[in-house]
Amino acid sequence: MHYNGYYHLFYQYNPKGSVWGNIVWAHSVSKDLINWKALEPAIYPSKPFDKFGCWSGSATIIPGKGPVILYTGIVDANKTQVQCYAVPEDLSDPFLTKWIKPDEYNPIVVAGPGVNRTDFRDPTTAWFEDGHWKILVGSRRKHRGIAYLYRSRDFKKWIRAKHPIHTAAGTGMWECPDFYPVSMKGTMGLDTSVVGNHVKHVLKNSLDETRFEYYTLGTYFTNIDRYIPDNTSVDGWGGLRYDYGNFYASKSFFDPTMNRRILWGWANESDTKEDDIHKGWAGIQAIPRTLWLDPGGRQLIQWPIEELNSLRDKEVEMSNLKLVKGDYVEVKGITAAQADVEVTFSFSSLNEAEAFDLSWVNAEDLCGKKGSNIQGGVGPFGILTLASKNLEEFTPVFFRIFKASNKHVVLLCSDARSSSLKSELYKPSFAGFVDVDLSTTKKLSLRSLIDHSVVESFGAGGKTNILSRVYPELAVADQAHLFVFNNGTVPIVVENLRSWSMKSAVIN
Amino acid sequence: MTNLKTTTTLFFFLFLIVMTSLPSITLCDEKLIESTCRQTPNFNLCVQSLKSFPGSATADVRGLGLIMVKVMQSKANDAINKIRELQRSAPSPALTSCASKYNAIVVGDIPEANEAFSKGMPKFAENGANDAANEATFCENGFNGRSPLTQQNNAMRDVAAITAAIARQLL
Numbered sequence: 001m002h003y004n005g006y007y008h009l010f011y012q013y014n015p016k017g018s019v020w021g022n023i024v025w026a027h028s029v030s031k032d033l034i035n036w037k038a039l040e041p042a043i044y045p046s047k048p049f050d051k052f053g054c055w056s057g058s059a060t061i062i063p064g065k066g067p068v069i070l071y072t073g074i075v076d077a078n079k080t081q082v083q084c085y086a087v088p089e090d091l092s093d094p095f096l097t098k099w100i101k102p103d104e105y106n107p108i109v110v111a112g113p114g115v116n117r118t119d120f121r122d123p124t125t126a127w128f129e130d131g132h133w134k135i136l137v138g139s140r141r142k143h144r145g146i147a148y149l150y151r152s153r154d155f156k157k158w159i160r161a162k163h164p165i166h167t168a169a170g171t172g173m174w175e176c177p178d179f180y181p182v183s184m185k186g187t188m189g190l191d192t193s194v195v196g197n198h199v200k201h202v203l204k205n206s207l208d209e210t211r212f213e214y215y216t217l218g219t220y221f222t223n224i225d226r227y228i229p230d231n232t233s234v235d236g237w238g239g240l241r242y243d244y245g246n247f248y249a250s251k252s253f254f255d256p257t258m259n260r261r262i263l264w265g266w267a268n269e270s271d272t273k274e275d276d277i278h279k280g281w282a283g284i285q286a287i288p289r290t291l292w293l294d295p296g297g298r299q300l301i302q303w304p305i306e307e308l309n310s311l312r313d314k315e316v317e318m319s320n321l322k323l324v325k326g327d328y329v330e331v332k333g334i335t336a337a338q339a340d341v342e343v344t345f346s347f348s349s350l351n352e353a354e355a356f357d358l359s360w361v362n363a364e365d366l367c368g369k370k371g372s373n374i375q376g377g378v379g380p381f382g383i384l385t386l387a388s389k390n391l392e393e394f395t396p397v398f399f400r401i402f403k404a405s406n407k408h409v410v411l412l413c414s415d416a417r418s419s420s421l422k423s424e425l426y427k428p429s430f431a432g433f434v435d436v437d438l439s440t441t442k443k444l445s446l447r448s449l450i451d452h453s454v455v456e457s458f459g460a461g462g463k464t465n466i467l468s469r470v471y472p473e474l475a476v477a478d479q480a481h482l483f484v485f486n487n488g489t490v491p492i493v494v495e496n497l498r499s500w501s502m503k504s505a506v507i508n
Numbered sequence: 509m510t511n512l513k514t515t516t517t518l519f520f521f522l523f524l525i526v527m528t529s530l531p532s533i534t535l536c537d538e539k540l541i542e543s544t545c546r547q548t549p550n551f552n553l554c555v556q557s558l559k560s561f562p563g564s565a566t567a568d569v570r571g572l573g574l575i576m577v578k579v580m581q582s583k584a585n586d587a588i589n590k591i592r593e594l595q596r597s598a599p600s601p602a603l604t605s606c607a608s609k610y611n612a613i614v615v616g617d618i619p620e621a622n623e624a625f626s627k628g629m630p631k632f633a634e635n636g637a638n639d640a641a642n643e644a645t646f647c648e649n650g651f652n653g654r655s656p657l658t659q660q661n662n663a664m665r666d667v668a669a670i671t672a673a674i675a676r677q678l679l
Contacts, residue, residue, distance in 0.1 A: 017620075018616060019616045019620035019632075020624060020629065021619055021623040021632075074627055079628030172679065208631055272609075272643060273612040273616040274608055274609050274611070274643060277611070278608075423649070424642065424646045
């Protein structure tokens with residue numbers, strides 16, 4: 001949230017170890033979303049209603065009153081989950097260091113009859129509509145994911161709406177629901193309470209069963225307090241994802257200082273717990289991303305916040321570089337282990353694109369079948385990040401274009417299988433399809449943020465994004481390299497590549 | 509009178525014969541152990557491990573998960589004791605590496621799985637159990653085929669895999 005000049009990030013944190021446990025709300029503040037100062041934990045078990053745990057939730061800024069945090073408390077040894085609230089102890093403290101949980105009205109919401117009290121959590125940011133504050137709480141009944149709606153006139157007494165705002169069969173528990181409006185035109189974000197004909201709504205859920213998230217675009221019918229996804233938006237595992245890699249428990253907020261909606265996401269470690277204990281930390285937040293609706297209306301676009309550019313240091317540029325099959329050219333002069341690279345590729349023809357098999361519905365499997373070393377027609381082409389000098393290790397991020405009967409299919413792949421000589425790692429071949437119309441353009445762009453053990457990639461201007469955690473043994477620090485490559489029969493032109501060494505931010 | 513006594517005695521013996529040949533009376537709970545174990549990679553080991561702990565007969569699935577974490581602890585202890593013994597007679601880098609891996613199991617994975625089952629966040633129990641299985645596998649791999657810890661590593665890996673499968677059933 002942003003309040004009184006500072007951005008605040010709260011995150012689930014274990015002060016006693018590198019695994020999940022002893023969870024508290026850790027708290028960091030920043031003026032620029034890039035450099036952070038860690039404060040003492042804001043919320044930790046201290047009351048009967050959160051004695052057994054302070055789990056996730058959301059902040060809401062109440063006009064004229066200030067911030068309120070709603071969060072899930074575990075209230076007994078039987079895993080009963082309730083929703084609680086906390087407010088700053090001292091609003092004049094710009095850091096909002098200390099938070100209190102008044103006994104009055106706490107917990108504000110408990111699972112009533114018919115509601116699964118052990119799977120009932122993650123209250124959302126509230127929106128104000130029709131004289132009421134409204135929030136969602138994630139839940140499930142057997143295999144049906146549910147978002148219950150609660151209304152309040154005074155932010156103290158809450159009543160469950162007769163119907164959940166939305167549910168979906170077969171998706172399992174809905175964790176960390178996020179519900180917010182996006183403008184149908186432009187890139188500006190909207191306050192969570194905005195409704196009207198000029199907006200669509202987004203409902204995002206994190207799915208416990210598969211550890212990834214999906215979102216739908218749809219319409220919020222305020223008169224009946226129901227959300228209905230567009231028929232082009234799939235509810236569940238076949239749906240759109242913010243990120244096709246390691247990205248979970250995400251949450252967005254509206255930044256009123258710049259009228260943008262910003263998305264935070266969590267990426268855990270892909271190494272072993274033994275590694276985590278040795279290095280003394282585990283888990284990262286992705287770089288904050290601005291979110292807006294794609295002009296086509298069928299998906300969201302994300303892009304790293306512009307403040308990240310303040311870390312750009314030495315720049316190396318390349319243009320009009322032709323790559324034939326087998327070429328890989330080094331981008332020299334930047335700190336390849338800590339870099340930002342933006343590149344636009346072009347190709348003259350799609351005739352030689354390999355055929356697409358309609359049974360290939362799983363992008364990650366397809367990337368696993370057709371990695372960067374498997375030659376293709378148009379592609380694979382892209383970049384080799386965190387590469388060792390002789391390519392014993394590299395994490396390729398690349399496109400591969402296929403021809404289906406009446407269109408082309410574009411796959412973006414971030415393949416960790418060759419990322420490290422170390423075998424004791426989880427090395428997935430993350431991938432997602434990219435919805436671009438190649439009949440009107442023969443270019444594809446890619447941006448990757450490379451930071452030692454994370455490669456965060458944005459395909460086609462933020463349409464398909466993949467975060468991957470990798471742990472090279474050789475391609476470390478000044479032994480890491482960056483290459484552009486093409487392994488397809490059709491020549492690819494690097495129209496323009498800009499890359500920067502990135503300065504280090506002040507972080508926890 | 510005699511007839512009644514005989515009938516009663518007969519009846520009693522019949523009753524005894526029938527009851528001792530029937531399976532245990534706690535049908536409900538045993539069905540839970542069995543149905544839970546059927547959804548794990550090793551049914552027999554699962555049933556045997558659970559039944560060796562008191563309280564398994566009346567536990568729910570989460571409770572069975574917590575019992576398996578205790579079994580994991582016991583297997584980890586076995587491995588650690590064996591490692592210590594070997595470190596005295598035949599120390600090696602592979603052994604040191606194994607000590608570090610089992611430390612991670614005991615300090616990280618087991619507490620994580622315990623708290624996750626207790627508090628109701630089964631995905632972290634699955635996570636911890638999977639890591640424990642991996643740590644045991646990586647320890648074994650470190651010996652390049654000539655491991656003195658095969659029995660302990662296999663035991664660790666097998667019970668951890670069962671624990672992860674039980675966590676998955678709670679998701």
